[in-house]
Amino acid sequence: xxxxxxxxxxxxxxxxxxxxxxxxxxxxxxxxxxxxxxxxxxxxxxxxxxxxxxxxxxxxxxxxxxxxxxxxxxxxxxxxxxxxxxxxxxxxxxxxxxxxxxxxxxxxxxxxxxxxxxxxxxxxxxxxxxxxxxxxxxxxxxxxxxxxxxxxxxxxxxxxxxxxxxxxxxxxxxxxxxxxxxxxxxxxxxxxxxxxxxxxxxxxxxxxxxxxxxxxxxxxxxxxxxxxxxxxxxxxxxxxxxx
Amino acid sequence: xxxxxxxxxxxxxxxxxxxxxxxxxxxxxxxxxxxxxxxxxxxxxxxxxxxxxxxxxxxxxxxxxxxxxxxxxxxxxxxxxxxxxxxxxxxxxxxxxxxxxxxxxxxxxxxxxxxxxxxxxxxxxxxxxxxxxxxxxxxxxxxxxxxxxxxxxxxxxxxxxxxxxxxxxxxxxxxxxxxxxxxxxxxxxxxxxxxxxxxxxxxxxxxxxxxxxxxxxxxxxxxxxxxxxxxxxxxxxxxxxxxxxxxxxxxxxxxxxxxxxxxxxxxxxxxxxxxxxxxxxxxxxxxxxxxxxxxxxxxxxxxxxx
Ligand SMILES: Nc1ncnc2c1ncn2[C@@H]1O[C@H](COP(=O)(O)OP(=O)(O)OP(=O)(O)O)[C@@H](O)[C@H]1O
Ligand SMILES: [Mg+2]
Numbered sequence: 315x316x317x318x319x320x321x322x323x324x325x326x327x328x329x330x331x332x333x334x335x336x337x338x339x340x341x342x343x344x345x346x347x348x349x350x351x352x353x354x355x356x357x358x359x360x361x362x363x364x365x366x367x368x369x370x371x372x373x374x375x376x377x378x379x380x381x382x383x384x385x386x387x388x389x390x391x392x393x394x395x396x397x398x399x400x401x402x403x404x405x406x407x408x409x410x411x412x413x414x415x416x417x418x419x420x421x422x423x424x425x426x427x428x429x430x431x432x433x434x435x436x437x438x439x440x441x442x443x444x445x446x447x448x449x450x451x452x453x454x455x456x457x458x459x460x461x462x463x464x465x466x467x468x469x470x471x472x473x474x475x476x477x478x479x480x481x482x483x484x485x486x487x488x489x490x491x492x493x494x495x496x497x498x499x500x501x502x503x504x505x506x507x508x509x510x511x512x513x514x515x516x517x518x519x520x521x522x523x524x525x526x527x528x529x530x531x532x533x534x535x536x537x538x539x540x541x542x543x544x545x546x547x548x549x550x551x552x553x554x555x556x557x
Numbered sequence: 558x559x560x561x562x563x564x565x566x567x568x569x570x571x572x573x574x575x576x577x578x579x580x581x582x583x584x585x586x587x588x589x590x591x592x593x594x595x596x597x598x599x600x601x602x603x604x605x606x607x608x609x610x611x612x613x614x615x616x617x618x619x620x621x622x623x624x625x626x627x628x629x630x631x632x633x634x635x636x637x638x639x640x641x642x643x644x645x646x647x648x649x650x651x652x653x654x655x656x657x658x659x660x661x662x663x664x665x666x667x668x669x670x671x672x673x674x675x676x677x678x679x680x681x682x683x684x685x686x687x688x689x690x691x692x693x694x695x696x697x698x699x700x701x702x703x704x705x706x707x708x709x710x711x712x713x714x715x716x717x718x719x720x721x722x723x724x725x726x727x728x729x730x731x732x733x734x735x736x737x738x739x740x741x742x743x744x745x746x747x748x749x750x751x752x753x754x755x756x757x758x759x760x761x762x763x764x765x766x767x768x769x770x771x772x773x774x775x776x777x778x779x780x781x782x783x784x785x786x787x788x789x790x791x792x793x794x795x796x797x798x799x800x801x802x803x804x805x806x807x808x809x810x811x812x813x814x815x816x817x818x819x820x821x822x823x824x825x826x827x828x829x830x831x832x833x834x835x836x837x838x839x840x841x842x843x844x845x846x847x848x849x850x851x852x853x854x855x856x857x858x859x860x861x862x863x
Binding site: 317318320321324325327328329393397398399400401402403404405406407408409553555556557 | 605608609610611612629630633634636638640642643644645646647648649653656657658660661662663686702
């Protein structure tokens with residue numbers, strides 16, 4: 315598995331996707347910080363660090379993350395079809411499940427890295443803009459929340475993987491992630507947002523869900539979505555003919 | 558000679574179409590086995606089944622004497638393959654692409670990658686990204702990748718696809734050398750007889766998913782060799798003259814007075830003169846057609862091949 319993971323990393327060499335994803339993950343903190351900075355200058359409202367971190371996480375998780383991680387997921391899984399390298403890998407042979415697993419591991423590392431980049435950029439822009447309310451405990455607490463959201467979003471990648479493998483194309487995957495994002499935006503402050511896996515993920519991470527439903531319900535919904543996606547992916551990929 | 562590949566009633570059905578139809582194929586150790594068939598005959602489908610990429614609708618596959626479906630991992634380790642046009646990571650160099658295979662397989666020999674690149678003549682192209690490779694270069698890199706782990710069995714699906722005539726010749730040379738030096742069993746598919754007839758020693762002919770015939774090339778050549786046929790009045794005397802005067806021993810007498818000479822093609826004038834000068838009546842001289850191509854055409858029907 316270590317060797318397999320190493321080859322997954324090697325495949326990214328000179329690939330623009332990596333740099334682009336870093337840029338993508340820096341968008342939310344920079345925009346939120348800039349907006350707050352402008353407000354501070356024009357209306358004289360003191361910009362607070364905790365608000366910056368909270369708002370960044372809302373934009374990053376609800377708006378940016380699903381399409382961004384969707385593109386990464388589609389890229390990782392679809393390129394073996396697009397570049398027709400699957401027939402080589404599977405005849406070396408790499409067991410089909412190992413191939414899925416090594417890509418999942420890489421995706422996990424990638425998502426966590428981007429999570430840290432988003433968090434780091436928020437801190438950095440807050441520091442440059444001289445926002446108020448810096449404290450070590452705030453930073454660590456928000457890092458924890460960002461990480462929880464990252465892990466949950468990673469778990470929710472399984473349906474995206476499934477769609478990519480079945481349709482063998484970038485485009486439908488992107489469309490689906492955009493649809494998920496639109497629903498995210500519509501539900502962002504809705505009292506039922508705990509029932510929708512992606513808004514529930516943010517709510518769990520930040521502890522901002524309303525008590526409409528017990529928290530366990532949100533956990534179960536996320537778990538069921540992730541596991542259903544995982545099972546569908548494994549069952550499909552284990553038996554599919556490679557043309 | 559042990560059997561390397563054996564399929565029993567191998568069948569693949571897509572919807573209504575039987576792409577491969579009860580195919581019984583036997584490849585023995587050390588053979589260079591040509592798998593010949595027209596476009597759409599079922600060559601690639603068969604090869605993908607041999608490599609576990611697609612599942613047969615029914616039928617069995619044994620490779621190295623073991624069932625493919627229960628021992629897939631161990632069997633595939635001993636095979637090198639190239640199916641249709643090989644795919645690579647285009648953002649990587651040839652060496653990096655091979656490195657991926659070497660890492661996964663666990664090729665520990667230090668210079669294995671450089672060695673295989675040298676075999677296929679790509680050792681001077683290592684700086685270029687594979688995305689910038691020509692079709693022929695990719696094809697050769699595909700062969701290198703298939704050879705990296707010293708396979709005992711090499712399965713190549715139309716390796717000359719997209720190559721120019723010189724490239725085709727080089728590919729043939731390369732495969733022949735490999736067979737000689739590494740003593741591996743090779744299965745090579747093609748839809749052009751002339752492309753593999755100088756290369757293979759056994760041949761399976763597939764048409765509409767069915768294996769029509771499986772023959773040794775020696776047999777086939779004997780059965781279908783080109784010849785000159787003379788109809789003469791005295792075949793005893795004529796054959797004596799052939800042996801003594803022209804040192805021709807490769808001939809056969811058919812019926813009465815029909816002599817088939819398998820060598821000295823194109824020298825019918827000289828032979829005729831010899832007969833006439835020795836008072837033998839020659840009532841007919843005939844040159845056979847290219848029988849091998851004929852034979853293939855007859856077997857699979859239709860006009861042009863491919
Ligand atoms: N995925 C598929 N779905 C439906 N039919 C298929 C599929 N793959 C192959 N076929 C059909 O199976 C038949 C055999 O195809 P195959 O690719 O094995 O032929 P081939 O002998 O390799 O031909 P070529 O010389 O053109 O490469 C063709 O009629 C083809 O249309
Ligand atoms: Mg083919």
